[in-house]
Amino acid sequence: MTARLRRIGLPYLLLLPALALELLIHLVPMAVGVAMSFKELTQFFIRDWNAAPWSGLANFRIAVDLDAPVGQALLRSFGVTCAFTVLAVGLSWLLGTVAAILMQDRFRGRGLLRTAFLVPYALPVYAAVITWSFMFQRDNGMVNHLLHDQLGLTADPPFWLIGDHSFAALVTVTVWRTFPFAFLILTAALQNVPRELYEAAAMDGAGIRQQIRRITLPSLRPVNQVLVLVLFLWTFNDFNTPYVLFGRSVPEAADLISVHIYQASFVTWNFGAGSAMSVLLLLFLLVVTAAYLLVTSRRERGPRKARGPRGRRPARV
Amino acid sequence: MRTNRLRTAVGATLAAALTALTAGCGGSPTGAAGGSNTNPRTLTYWASNQAGSGIEQDKKILAPELAKFERQTGIKVELEVVPWADLLNRVLAAATSGQGPDVLNIGNTWSASLQAGGSLLPFDDKTLAKVGGKDRFAPSALAATGAAGKDPAAVPLYSLAYGLYYNKQRFREAGIDKPPATWDELAAVGKKLTGDGRYGVALEGGNPVENAHHAFILGKQHGAAFFDAQGRPAFDSPAAVEAVKQYVDLMAKEKIAAPGNAEYGQNQSVKDFATGKAAMLLWQAAGSSLKVHGMRPDAYGVAPMPLQKTADRGDRAVTSMVAGINLAVFRGTDNLDGALKFVKFMTSTPEQKALNSAYGSVPPIVEAQRDPAFAGPEQAMQRAALDGHAAPLPQVPEESQFETLVGTAVKELFADAAAGRPVTTDSVKQRLSKAQQQMAK
Amino acid sequence: MAPPRSFLWTRRIVLTLLALFALTPVYVMITSSLKNLQDVQGAFRWLPDGLTIRPYLDIWHTVPLARYFLNSLIVAGCATVCSVTVAVLAAYAVSRYSFRGRRFFTVTVLSTQMFPGILFLLPLFLIFVNIGNSTGVALYGSRGGLILTYLTFSLPFAVWMLVGYFDSIPRELDEAATVDGCGPLGALWRVVVPAAVPGIVAVSVYAFMTAWGEVLFASVMTDDTTRTLAVGLQGYASQTDVHWNQVMAASLVVSVPVVAGFLLLQRYLVAGLTAGAVK
DSSP states (O other): OHHHHHHHHHHHHHHHHHHHHHIIIIIHHHHHHHHHTTBOOSGGGTTOGGGSOBOTTHHHHHHHOTTSHHHHHHHHHHHHHHHHHHHHHHHHHHHHHHHHHHTSSOOTTHHHHHHHHHHHHHSOHHHHHHHHHHHTOTTTOHHHIIIIIISOOOSSOOOSSSSTTHHHHHHHHHHHHHHHHHHHHHHHHHTTSOHHHHHHHHHTTOOHHHHIIIIIHHHHHHHHHHHHHHHHHHHHHOOHHHHHHHTTSOOGGGOOHHHHHHIIIIITTOHHHHHHHHHHHHHHHHHHHHHHHHHHHHHHHHHHHHHTTTOOOOOOO | OHHHHHHHHHHHHHHHHHHHHHHHOOSOTTOTTOOOOSOTTEEEEEEEOOOTTOHHHHHHHHHHHHHHHHHHHOOEEEEEEEOHHHHHHHHHHHHHHSOOOSEEEEEGGGHHHHHHTTOBOOOOHHHHHHTTOGGGBOHHHHTTSSOTTSOOSSEEEEEEOEEEEEEHHHHHHTTOOSOOSBHHHHHHHHHHHOBTTBEEEEOOTTOHHHHHHHHHHHHHHHTOOSBOTTSOBOTTOHHHHHHHHHHHHHHHTSOOSOGGGGGOOSSHHHHHHHTTSEEEEEEESOHHHHHHTTOOGGGEEEEOOOBSSTTOOGGGGOOEEOEEEEEEEBTTOSOHHHHHHHHHHHTSHHHHHHHHHHHTOBOSBHHHHTSGGGOSHHHHHHHHHHTTSEEOOOOSTTHHHHHHHHHHHHHHHHHHHHTTOOOOHHHHHHHHHHHHHTSOO | OOOOHHHHHHHHHHHHHHHHHHHHHHHHHHHHHTSOHHHHTSSOOSSOSSOOSHHHHHHHHHSOHHHHHHHHHHHHHHHHHHHHHHHHHHHHHHHHOOOTTHHHHHHHHHHTTSSOHHHHHHHHHHHHHHHHHHHOOOOTTSHHHHHHHHHHHHHHHHHHHHHHHHHTSOHHHHHHHHHTTOOHHHHIIIIIHHHTHHHHHHHHHHHHHHHHHOOHHHHHHOOTTTOOHHHHGGGGBOSSOBOHHHHHHHHHHHHHHHHHHHHHHHHHHHSSHHHHTOO
16 A cells, blocks of 8 residues: 555655745746736835735736837837747757757767857856957947958948847847757757667668658657747747847847846836736747647657557657 | 646645735835834945946945944944946845845935835935934935935935046147037037047947936936926927937037947947047046046046037036935835944045045035045036036936936937938937837826 | 768868857957957957957956856856756656646646746745745845756756656666666666766756856845856946956856866767667
C-alpha cells in the first residue's frame, strides 16, 4: 500500500519544488498584476494600493478604444511588435539552425568558431546593446562608415536610431543577440541524432541536402517546437534591447509593446493602465501559444501514438 | 476528477496568497502622520549620482561630510549612491512598499509626483523651522519643491541653470565680439559660424528631457504655460507651438545645427562643442564635462540664454528652468528627528559650500551663494539666472508625463527636420496635440 | 565519406559571414576600449591610432566593478545550480511518469513566460517586502531574493527542454537500472543525467546567462552591496558623461571568464548520448 502510494506520489513530489517556486515568483504576482488592471492605480495611490478605487473595465476601455490616441498608439505598437517578432525569430532560428547543421561535423577550428558564435550571448546586455547604438550613430558610427563611406551604398548617411530605419536596427541587434541561443540549443539537440541514420541514408544515395531535409530537420522537431515558441515569447516581450538601444523615447517604428507598457506605467505612473495592456497582451499570447501547440502537436500525434506508453519514439526517416 | 481537485487546490492557494498579499500592501505601517523615531541611531540616505566620473566619486565626495555628521550627532548614515538608470524604478518600488531610505535626493521634477502619492514628508512651517527656516532658501529654488499651495515636499539641495556656452576662438575668428542676447542674433551668429562641416550650435535633439526643458523655457518667453491654472495639460496652445517651432527651427529653418543632432541622446552635443565642431551649446553646468573632453575653461565663455527681445521682462525674460536636486524625507522613516537633523546639516552653509563647489552647482541657500567659491563665470551665470530669470517646471503630479510626451514630440520633429521633411506650424501643432491626447484622464 | 566540395565551400562562406556578424561588435568594443574618452566618439576608423590601456585601469575606480562581478557570479551560479536541479527533477517526472495534471503543469509553467516582466516587478517586490516583514527573511535587496527570482525565470524553459532531451533517452536504460536495485532517483542520477549531459549543459548555460544578463529586476531588488554587473555597468553612464571606453573595457573584462567557461563546457555540449547510450 505504501509502495503504491509512493509510486503515485513520487511525480508530484518531484514537481513540488518547481511548482512552489513558480507559484511564489510568477503566478501570485501575475494574479496581483491582473487585479491591478481593474484599479485606478495612478501616482495618487502608489503608496497604498488598497486605497486605489476599483475602476472596472475603464483601463481596458481606454486601451482598446481605437478612436482615441492611446488605443491607436497601442495598436500601432502591437503591429510593430508582431512584425518585429516574426522577422527576428525567423532570422534567429534560421541562422542558428544553419550554423548548428554546418558545424555538426568535425573540422579544424570548430571549437573556436563555436565559442565565437556564443560571444554575443555572453556579453552583458547593456554593454552589447550600447555598443550597437554606438555603431549605429549617423555621423561617427561604424555601420555608416561601412555602408556610406566605404561601400557607397547610400547617397546620404542614413539615420538608424531615429526614423523608419530604427526598425531594421532593432531587428539586427535582436537577431545578433538571439541566434547564438538557438545555435546552442540546436547543437545540443543534434547530438541525439544517431550517426547511423546519416550513414544509412548516404548509402541509399541521399545527398547532403536530402539528408538535412529527411533526417536532421525531423529529428529536431521536438526541440524546435519548444525553441520557436520560447523565442517567440521572449522576443515579443523583449524590453532591454529597444530600451538601451534608443534610450527613453523609442522611435515609433521600433516602439515594442513592452517598452510601450513601461512608458504607460512606470514613466507616467499609471500602473492600472499598464496592467490592463499587459493583461490584453497575456490573453493574446495565450491564444497564440494554444493555437501553436495544437497545430504542432497534431502534426506529431501519429508518431506519438506509435511511441506507446513506455516505448521509445521511433526515428522518422 | 483528480485534475479537477488539483485545479481547485491551486486556485484556493492562489486566492489565499492573493488575499494575504493585498491585505499586506498597506504601505507604511506608521500611518498618515508619517515617520517615527524607533531607530534613532542610523539613517539610510539615497543619493542620486551627481559626479560626472561615476558613483565612486560621489562616495568620495560625500563620505567625509557624512563622517562629520556622525561626529556631531552620533547618527551613522548609511549611504547608497543610486545610478540614474535605476533611480526611477527604485523610488517607485520604495514608494509602493514603504520600504525605502530615510532621506533621499531626487531630481526636483519628481517632487510633485511623489508628493501627490503622499510618499514624502511635507515640510510645513514647523518642519521647515527645524531645518533652519524658509528664509534661508532662495525663493526660486524653493518654488520647485512641490505643488503650489501645498507644503513643500522637499528642500532644495543643489541648483543648476541653463546657459549659453560659446567657443571664444570660433567667435573671434568669425569677428563676433559678444554672445547673442536674442534668438534672432543667435540665428544670425550661428549662420556665420556654420560651414565646412562645422555648425553654429549643438543640440541634444534625441534626448526628450533636454527637449522638454527647452520647450518649457521658450514657452515661458512666448507666454505659454504647458498646464493651465487648473492643472489641465495645454500642450498645443499657439504660444507653445511657436516656442517648440522656434527651437526645432534652429535645425529645420536656420540650419545652424547639424542634422545628426536629431539622434543625440548621450551628451554628444557636449562633445561636439568641446571639439569645436559646434560653436555654441545650450547646457547646464557643462564645465566638468567639457574638461573631460579636453576643453580648457578659458576656451569658452558663458552667457545667459537668449531672449526674444532684450527688453522683455517677467516671465518673458525667463532664461532657464530651475534645475536641480532636492532633498526629501521619506514618509516611512523610522528616524524622523535624525532625518530632519540630517536635512539641516546638508543645507547648512558650510556643507552647501563644500558640496556645491564639488559638483559645479550653485547653492540654493542664500547665505552660501555669496561665497567667492561661486563667483566663477559659469556659476555666476547660473546664479544670475536663478536669481530672477528662472522658473520652476510645472509643479503638477503629471510633470514627468509632460517631460516624456512633449520631449518625445520634439524629438520626432527633429527627426522630421533631419530627414528633410518640412517642419511647419501645422506639423508642430499636430505632434503636440497628439502628445496632449496621450494624457489619458 | 567526404562531403562534396560545393558543400565545403558553402560552409566556409556561410560560417565566415556569420562569424563576422557575431564578432564585428566585439571588435568595435575592443578598439574603443583602448582609446581615450576624447577619441572614442570621433569618426569611426577600422584601424585606430593612439591606443591606451588607461580605461582598463580606470574601470575599477569609476564603479565598484570587482564587487559587482562577484555578486553576479554568486547570483548567477547559485541560480543555475538550483534551477537545473529543480528542473531535472520536474522534467524526470514529466518525461517518465504519466500522472494526472501533467499537461496542466507543463502549460501553466509555460504560461509564466507570457506576462511582461515589467508588470509583475512591483507585485513581486511587494511580496518580498511582506515576506520580510512577517518572517524576518529579507528577500529584497539581498542576493537570496534575486537567486530565487532568476531561478524561476529559467525554470520553465529548462523543464521543457529537459523533457525533450530526456524523452530521447531510451526508457529501457533506466528500467534496467531500476531492476538492478536502484530506486527511481538512483536511475535518474546514474543513468538519465549522464546520458543527457549535452542537454543539461545547454540548459545550464541558458540558466546562467539569464541570471547574468537580467537588468530590470536587478535594478529594483539590489542595493549598492548586492548590485549585479548587468545593472552596475550602467554606472559608467552618469547623468553628464558616458564613459564609452570604460563601459566597453569593463564588459570585455567581465566577459572573459564567461567565454572561457564556454570554451571549457562546449566539449560536453557534443559528448554524451550518442557516444555511449544509443549504440
